[in-house]
Amino acid sequence: MSKQIEVQNVRFHYTDEEGNRLSGDVLKGVSLEIEKGSFTAVLGHNGSGKSTLARLINGILVPTEGTVSVMGMDTRDDDLIFDIRRHVGMVFQNPDNQIVATIVEEDVAFGPENLGIDPQEIRKRVDDALRSVDMYDYRLHAPSQLSGGQKQRVAIAGIIAMRPDCIILDEPTAMLDPRGRREVMETISMLNREYGITVILITHYMDEAVKADRVVVMDDGNIILDNTPDKVFTKPELLQAVGLDVPQASELLWELKNAGLPAEVNAIDEASCVEAVMKLFD
Amino acid sequence: MAIIRTEKLTYKYSEGTPFETTAVDHVDLEIEEGAFIGVIGSTGSGKSTLMQHLNGLLRPASGKVIFDGMDIWADKSRLRDIRFQIGLVFQYPEYQLFEDTVYKDIAYGPANMGLSESEINERVLEAARFVCLDEQQLSQSPFALSGGQKRRAAIAGVMALRPRVLILDEPTAGLDPMGREDILREIKAYHRETGCTILFVTHSMEDIAKCTQKILVMDHGSVFCYDDTAAVFRRAEELEKIGLSVPQITKICSRLRERGIQLDDNIYTVKEACRQLAECYNKRKAGGTDA
Structure with missing residues (x-):
């Protein structure tokens, strides 16, 4: 697979028009490569830097230090910004x-x-x-x-x-009812699967992140976890420590284990959770 | 005893135009004093419109809203007082913060009630305590707070009215899991300490499962059902049909029941699921009999 987006050692803080610093470091040296056709979910509590990262990727913001490139195009180059936005759409x-x-x-x-x-x-x-x-x-x-x-x-x-080759969605379902969330999530998965569009989904809903093939967890301007959903969501202590939760499917197994049952915390969705529980009763 | 009652409450948007839509359709409802009620329904089901009738922000096309035994529209001079007694927190209330300190923003409501300085001060501090904002934060500009803190400051502004009924329209929307958890915990503690009646509108079935005793389900402007939380979540299939859902844990337990695990059919929290599963497991281990 080819690299579509490359974020290298990016630091970022907000500045006013004269270039005076307005904030602390929102990103503290983030590096991330996104493969063409992949589906990545980005998690993190409010203020962890995830929306800033998204805005850096389609050139709404440019890094204070480090580089962001989209299909080899540097987002700091003003002449390329329209091309970049055509490749990376944002919702x-x-x-x-x-x-x-x-x-x-x-x-x-x-x-x-x-x-x-x-x-x-x-x-x-x-x-x-x-x-x-x-x-x-x-x-x-x-x-x-x-x-x-x-x-x-x-x-x-x-x-x-x-x-576009890539769509970034910044909490696209936050204001929707359950049916709206289902419709939008089905659309996103379909675009990725059938049209091969690269998807970067920023979300607070763990059940949505489970649908991605990669989960990036941000905390305090750094990437602290970057793995497949089944690896990330079976670590409830770590996620809770950074203000996130896990799907109820893995929370249940975790609670059973804490209650002294020989449960394996390896499920992230309903079906695999049911199988894991049934194993206890074999 | 019912603190709020509606009788055949009906409301139409754009009445008399080709765009006329009935947002609330002959709703009869009784809200018990001191209850903690969840309100769910898909977008356009009429839940926010219904809530805005309860404190007289909207006037019904027909039907009545009865608060404390009296039609709220019978005597318009009472409306102002009713709005202090039935506090409404809108969606994204932090957009309405406007004072230069958090303290002044929370004090705005009580000041409008014509209370004395010392009484205002007492209420501001009490409300700030409910939402866990400290004195240093009270002296800051609301715009210096984080998203979750702003939201809580806005909620405190309504709590400071010491309303008898507190209506919260999607108070956790758009917050991260910790922000949601904080607000839920604070509202639960507020309910416990004050005994205030709470109506909590949300799209999150998991949130509603964590705190409410009763759920009002709205669909197409009518009451779809109004029952105990467990009884409502037992109707998973019907809820899906009207665009809603049940907590993931409820779906997991229903599948486990199909597979022969003896769980109750009304589980909607992870805690309860874990308790019952552990019980089944231990029984099975001890007796060697069927789970």
């Missing part, structure tokens, strides 16, 4: 802040229009993008009349229409 928490048009399909067309793409090609891309998030039937609706999950899928379609 934010609040769908209402990301929708600009009064008709769903016009909203999805906004991105490609700004890239100066031929109108016929835009038509095609908009239709394709709306179909891929299962919102094609709503193409002529007003975004204001959609549910939160539907709006968020329209926001994702707007990014897909720009045909």
